[in-house]
Every structure is written in C-alpha cells, then in structure tokens.
Amino acid sequence: MVSSKPFRKRGQLHITETIAVLFIFFILIVFAIIFYYQYQKVSLKEKQQELLGKRAVETTLKTIFLPELICSRGDAEPEDNCFEVSKLEKAGGLIQQHTVDYYFNIFSYANITVQQIYPENEAKICCTYTKEITKTISDGKVVPGWSNRETSLFVVTLKEDRFEGEPSYGFGYLKVEVYS
C-alpha cells in the first residue's frame, strides 16, 4: 500500500504526456488539412477562371467562323473577320429558335452580340445568341445564376451588299460573354 502510491502518480504523468503529444499531433494534422483545403480551394478557383477564359476565346473563334454569319465570296475563301449584315439580321432569330436543340452545343452558356460602331448614324446592336445560367428563387422569380463571367471583344467588319458598285463595309465589334 505504501509503495503503490508514487507509481500511480508516475503512470498518470505518462498518460497526460501521451495525451498532450497526441493532442499536438492532431492539432498539426488539422492545421495541415486546413492549409491543404485552402490551397486546393484557391487553385480550383484559378483553374475555373482559366477554363472560363479559354472558353471565351474558343466561343469567339467559333463565332467569327460561323458559316451562318461569315462574308462569303462565291467559291473563293470567305473574308476574314467579316459578317454579312443581311445574314446577321436573319441569324439572330434562327439561332434563338434552335438554341436548345443545336446552338447550345456550340456556344454553351454565353451572350453573343455584334455592335456596329461605324457608320455612326446606323449604329445598332444585333443580338445573336443569349443563354444565361438562371435560377428560380423562392417567390418564383428567375434570376441570373452564374458566379463567374468572362468577356471577350473582337473587331469585325460588317459587309452590306449594294445594287451598284462595291459592297459597303462598316465596323463593329463582336462581344462574347461566357458564364459559369
């Protein structure tokens, strides 16, 4: 009885020491997990932004070469970075009509517009394609549901055929907004 008392105390000391070591060990693990999680979160966000930027460029490229819009020249190669105004006027309706069954596979969630800036007196915006990410809130109202948006601008010429002489060319820009 006399001898057992100090041993129990030493044993208790050891257990406390072990618990302390384990506690610090787990604290370190928790810190490591939090650090890793934060790092992954940041790099995922960067990756998403990078992919969105890439999609914006790809969508712009696809639009510039869209056969429905480009300036054709018979059997010759089409004119670069040029949209025919007459096609542009018709294409908007057609693309909107077939957004779900066809054009969504090309442009995904995006908003594509062509803004004419010259000649100024004829300045107009032509809406080519619109498909935004939306969500319905509790009161049934549909609101934008996207968290990221990337915009890309590209200068284009706008060709208008004339009965006499050469066709007239205006200037404008293609604005492509992509969402995620």
Place this chain on the structure above:
Amino acid sequence: MVKRNRLKTSTKIKYRTNKLGQTEVSFNWLYVLVAGGVILLFFFGVVMKQKAVAQNQLTADVVNILESILTGAGVSEKTKNIVNTGGLVDFTFYFHCEDGLGEYGIEGQNARAQIPIEPVFSPLRLKTAQMITLSLPYKLPFKVIDFLFVTSANTKYYLLGESSDFSIEFMNATQGFNVQKISVSQYPQIDPGKNFQIRFISLDGGGWLSQTIPLKIVQMEDSAVSAVVFTGTNQVDYYTKNGRSWEKMNQNTVSIISLGGERDAAKYAAIFSGDDKNYLCNMHKAFARLEFVNQIYSSKADGLVSAYQSNPLASATGGCLGYLREASENLNGKLGTFKVQNQVCLRQIGSCPELISTAQQLANLNMAMSSGCLPLY
C-alpha cells in the same frame, strides 16, 4: 529486526519497480509501433489517393488540351497543324461516332469529350508522339461547316493507282503527313516499318485486293490495316485485314456527297475516316448544319427579292428577279427543294446523293447571278 524488515521491503520495492519498468518499456514500443504503423498507413493512403487523382487530372488535362487543339484547328480553314504529343505517347486515343454524336478520349481512362457538332474524321485509334490535323471547308454549294481531319505521324497512307489530278493534289495537300504514292506492282513488297497502323487509298478500284497480302502486313494486327477504295464517281468502299485476306466493312454503298473540284472535303473525309460508320456519322453532322445554313440563305434570298422588288431598275438590268423567283429554275424554288431533300437525307442516309444535283443547280444559278446581280453567296 526492524532494519531487516526495512531491507526486505526495500528489495521488494526495487524488484517490483524493475518489473513495472519492463512492462512500461514494452508498452511504449508497442505503442510506437502501432502509432507509427497507423501514421505510415495514413500517408501511404494519401500518396495512393494522390496518385490516382493525378492520373485522372492528367488524362482530363490531355482531353481538355486536345479539345482546344481541335477547336482551333477546326475553324481555321485549310490549315495544317502538327502537334507534338510526345508526352502522351503512352496513351491510346480513340475516336468514335454513333448516331450523330462523336466522342474521343483515352482508352482505359474516364477522361472523354463529346463532339456533337464538329465533324472530325480520323482513324479509330491513335497512339502517337505527333498528331497531325488538317481542316477543309465543306461546301454544298455554299460553305456549310469545316471538316477536321486528324491523323498521326505513325499512321501510314499508301496512295495506290496511276497519277491523276486528284493524286497530285492529295500529295501536295498532305505534305508533312506519312503518305507514300505507290503503284499496284509495288504492293507485294510493302514494308510497313514501325508504323502504328497503315491505310491503303485506292483511286482506281479494288482489283489489287485479290492479291496475297504481303507477309509483313499479315504480321500486323487486323485492326491496324485498312483500305479505302474509290469504286465509282462518288462511291467508296472500306476494307479491313482479316488474317491473310481483305474483308469489306460496309454493307451498303457509301456515297460521297460533294460537287467535286479541288480540295473536295467530302473526298478527303472518306480517306481519313476510320470506317464507313465514322464517315457517315460525321457527314450526318454536316447535313444537320446544312439545314440551318440553308435557312439563312433562304431568308437572304427572300431579302434580295424584296430589295429588287423595291428597286425594279436594278432588277431589270440583270434579270435578277428572274433568277431569284420568276424563272422556271430559280433560286427560291431550288432552296426549297434543297431543304426538303436534306430533311429526307437526315432521316435516310441512302437518299443523300439527291442533294448533289440540286446543289449543282444552285451553284450554276449563283454563278449566273454574280454577273449583273447580287449573288446569294
């Protein structure tokens, strides 16, 4: 007595202490062993998990990069790209197309991408350090879509047959590709070397198919040896090696829907397609797009009619309204017929050749209009 008793107790204590120490020491070792093992297992698990994640990430990145390459190459007309894929030489890419939906990816991996719109004509499998892409516009008669041809440096093409305009044009267009022009008499001596696959392109029919397959080719895998044989003006047959003989792959005749001429995208597509299914499936994508492009041109033709009606003087000069609406063979009527024929073609691929004559008539009308009137395209 008391002293002796104390001594006894002291010895007893010493003895007991030693025993407890031994238990403590072995417990500590056991504890360290278990804890160490658990920690080691934990990190081993993390490493294994990371390895799997990295592998998936790599294949996803590869497919993603390939998607960008294909998008870029697909929209740039008449461009040839040689893409270094040395880092991906261990992966085998596959290209499938079924029911109008294309898909490519890496064999044995989850990473894949669908191609619902762009027609991509390629061998069924590619394993290469150098991927080659070529893009050509498909016109019927106006531009419908860009065709993308994908092949590799280790896919060998043997162009069989006498010199013709097309063979010269093809050899020029495919400079940088693994293409060799041979005569039928050279066929028995062919050595495929270390190529991953070979494809024979026969422009003068399939008479040579009855000859014995050269021994070095027999040794290759059946799926790695194929042939595309042009039989008629607009017809093609696909063959694959079956042991020591050739086996025809297509049940029905495969027609090339095009107006011919230089850089005939549909003809090139037939050459680069893995098989008849791949070819027809991707052509179906082109006809699906034709429906929309045709609608645009129909609307443009209506616009031209209105414009000429409001300006009769301009119309009278070149007889423009006649071309557009009034003549027996006019653009508006032909565009309507073209639309109906295309809809039938989309449902029944066998009826697609009907598009050719209407497309030719549209091209003729457009040509006639371009002198004195505003052309359609």
